[in-house]
Amino acid sequence: MAGTSWYHTIDLPSGVTTPGTVDCRGIVGRTMIPERLDGMRVLDIGTWDGFWAFELERRGAEVLTVDVDDVDLLDWPPRTRLGDADAARRERMAVVRLGEGFSIAHAAIGSSVRSAKVSIYDLDPHLLGRFDLVFVGSILVHLRDPVRALAAAVSLADGPVILNESIELVSSLLSPRTPRARFAGDGDLVLWWHSNLAGVRQIARSAGLDVERESGIFFIPWGEGYEQPTLGKLAHALPTVQGRELALSWGLGIAHASLRCEPVR
Amino acid sequence: MTPPAATEREDAREAIARIPWYHTLELPGGLATAGWVDCRKVVDRVLLPADMSGMRALDVGTWDGFWAFEMERRGADVVTVDIPDPAQWDWPPRMYVGDGDTTRRSEIASTNLGEGYRLAHELLGSGVVQEQVSVYDLDPERLGTFDIVVVGSILLHLRDPVAALASIRPLARGPVVLNEAIELIPSLVSPRTARARLEGDTAVRWWQPNLAAVEQMAGSAGLVVRRRSRPYFVPLGAGHPPRPSRRRQLQSGLQPEGREHLVAWWIGIPHVSLLADASPGP
Numbered sequence: 001m002a003g004t005s006w007y008h009t010i011d012l013p014s015g016v017t018t019p020g021t022v023d024c025r026g027i028v029g030r031t032m033i034p035e036r037l038d039g040m041r042v043l044d045i046g047t048w049d050g051f052w053a054f055e056l057e058r059r060g061a062e063v064l065t066v067d068v069d070d071v072d073l074l075d076w077p078p079r080t081r082l083g084d085a086d087a088a089r090r091e092r093m094a095v096v097r098l099g100e101g102f103s104i105a106h107a108a109i110g111s112s113v114r115s116a117k118v119s120i121y122d123l124d125p126h127l128l129g130r131f132d133l134v135f136v137g138s139i140l141v142h143l144r145d146p147v148r149a150l151a152a153a154v155s156l157a158d159g160p161v162i163l164n165e166s167i168e169l170v171s172s173l174l175s176p177r178t179p180r181a182r183f184a185g186d187g188d189l190v191l192w193w194h195s196n197l198a199g200v201r202q203i204a205r206s207a208g209l210d211v212e213r214e215s216g217i218f219f220i221p222w223g224e225g226y227e228q229p230t231l232g233k234l235a236h237a238l239p240t241v242q243g244r245e246l247a248l249s250w251g252l253g254i255a256h257a258s259l260r261c262e263p264v265r
Numbered sequence: 266m267t268p269p270a271a272t273e274r275e276d277a278r279e280a281i282a283r284i285p286w287y288h289t290l291e292l293p294g295g296l297a298t299a300g301w302v303d304c305r306k307v308v309d310r311v312l313l314p315a316d317m318s319g320m321r322a323l324d325v326g327t328w329d330g331f332w333a334f335e336m337e338r339r340g341a342d343v344v345t346v347d348i349p350d351p352a353q354w355d356w357p358p359r360m361y362v363g364d365g366d367t368t369r370r371s372e373i374a375s376t377n378l379g380e381g382y383r384l385a386h387e388l389l390g391s392g393v394v395q396e397q398v399s400v401y402d403l404d405p406e407r408l409g410t411f412d413i414v415v416v417g418s419i420l421l422h423l424r425d426p427v428a429a430l431a432s433i434r435p436l437a438r439g440p441v442v443l444n445e446a447i448e449l450i451p452s453l454v455s456p457r458t459a460r461a462r463l464e465g466d467t468a469v470r471w472w473q474p475n476l477a478a479v480e481q482m483a484g485s486a487g488l489v490v491r492r493r494s495r496p497y498f499v500p501l502g503a504g505h506p507p508r509p510s511r512r513r514q515l516q517s518g519l520q521p522e523g524r525e526h527l528v529a530w531w532i533g534i535p536h537v538s539l540l541a542d543a544s545p546g547p
Contacts, residue, residue, distance in 0.1 A: 079486065144427055199463055206463070
């Protein structure tokens with residue numbers, strides 16, 4: 001377990017807590033997930049180490065998670081698939097083993113969560129069936145075409161779709177009603193449209209959802225596995241909008257909002 | 266008896282009047298189409314070579330063909346691609362269910378894209394060749410490669426603009442010229458930060474980018490921007506509905522989207538022209 005790079009902070013039965021990049025444990029009450037999910041068939045999309053899948057299971061649901069099992073299947077900017085950039089990206093990613101943390105945590109917890117290796121874009125009710133609740137956690141920002149992805153997820157929903165999405169804080173406060181996103185897409189990361197709260201709402205609408213309830217903005221703290229920012233990093237971050245958002249997250253946590261939506265009939 | 270030439274001109278005039286035009290085109294016999302926009306005044310603002318003799322050029326998303334015919338006039342051998350079937354456009358998923366579905370079907374039924382292009386093509390005696398293929402599915406095996414690729418005001422209509430630009434890239438053996446609509450105020454307020462306003466609910470309109478976002482989308486798709494024009498404004502044409510009442514205009518001024526409408530009504534639709542190379546960067 002020591003050799004695994006954890007994204008989620010998960011309390012394992014042995015008393016060990018995984019050193020995740022983020023720590024969602026304190027904000028589970030802020031999301032729009034119902035208190036009890038007994039007897040419900042629930043889909044968790046983009047599960048990574050499985051924090052939300054295990055939380056949904058704990059609330060009584062029968063959970064299926066979907067995720068990709070190969071980093072090359074992530075939405076890399078086309079630029080990073082060309083020439084030297086492609087080679088550099090592959091070398092950088094060679095150490096990443098998707099699904100390893102999930103397997104370890106799954107075994108340690110004795111979980112019955114099932115998982116399927118499917119991209120969100122390829123979700124198909126004929127292959128996976130339909131679900132009483134669909135949970136989408138912090139993945140829209142990592143998708144080049146978030147509306148198509150979410151529309152695919154909606155096609156599996158017989159009940160509510162819960163979005164727990166990262167939002168741009170300053171833009172959410174300055175433009176509360178105008179859907180806006182900062183376009184990343186050009187870096188070496190799989191980051192695309194960083195939307196404000198109205199932007200996430202609009203992505204949901206566009207994908208065929210009606211937003212019924214919202215949590216308001218909450219902050220997910222960085223975890224023990226996150227490299228602490230230094231003064232140098234702070235000085236480097238402050239001149240750009242992207243950097244200032246990052247700097248705010250060091251103080252406050254990563255700005256998120258949770259939306260409970262229903263598919264348009 | 267009316268001379269044959271005069272009859273022909275009268276027939277042409279009637280045929281032109283029946284079509285809702287997007288582009289303002291000057292056609293033989295002193296006839297002009299009443300377009301939604303009028304690009305004639307900005308032909309010198311875009312980064313196209315003045316002389317295109319001997320060049321094989323691709324015009325992506327041609328609509329009535331203004332830029333295709335302009336490049337042909339400059340000497341290029343031009344191929345255009347477009348999707349005349351509006352059912353294949355990037356309609357928001359929401360428009361496939363409930364009331365949206367009804368609206369979408371009726372809009373599709375009332376759109377007859379390609380009619381204007383065909384008439385103008387015939388009247389101009391043009392040699393431009395059209396291929397009917399989506400920008401997402403461009404294939405060098407089918408279309409070959411081009412000395413210049415021109416993309417005009419389409420990114421704002423695409424749900425996945427980066428995929429479209431990445432699809433264009435392999436067809437270019439020379440520069441890619443992007444003449445794209447931008448939002449003016451976000452371009453001025455955030456000159457270095459790529460931002461877009463998302464529509465995507467009722468119309469085939471998606472991410473409305475600022476200038477930095479168009480540039481960054483090009484970079485993301487593997488294009489290297491070499492030159493960029495100053496922002497320019499494409500005036501609305503004679504076929505565009507007149508400016509609304511002063512009261513409506515004042516109301517528009519209260520919303521970000523409405524303020525962009527004010528710019529279009531009074532000055533024109535803000536655009537930028539980028540000249541990019543398809544080669545991978547160093």
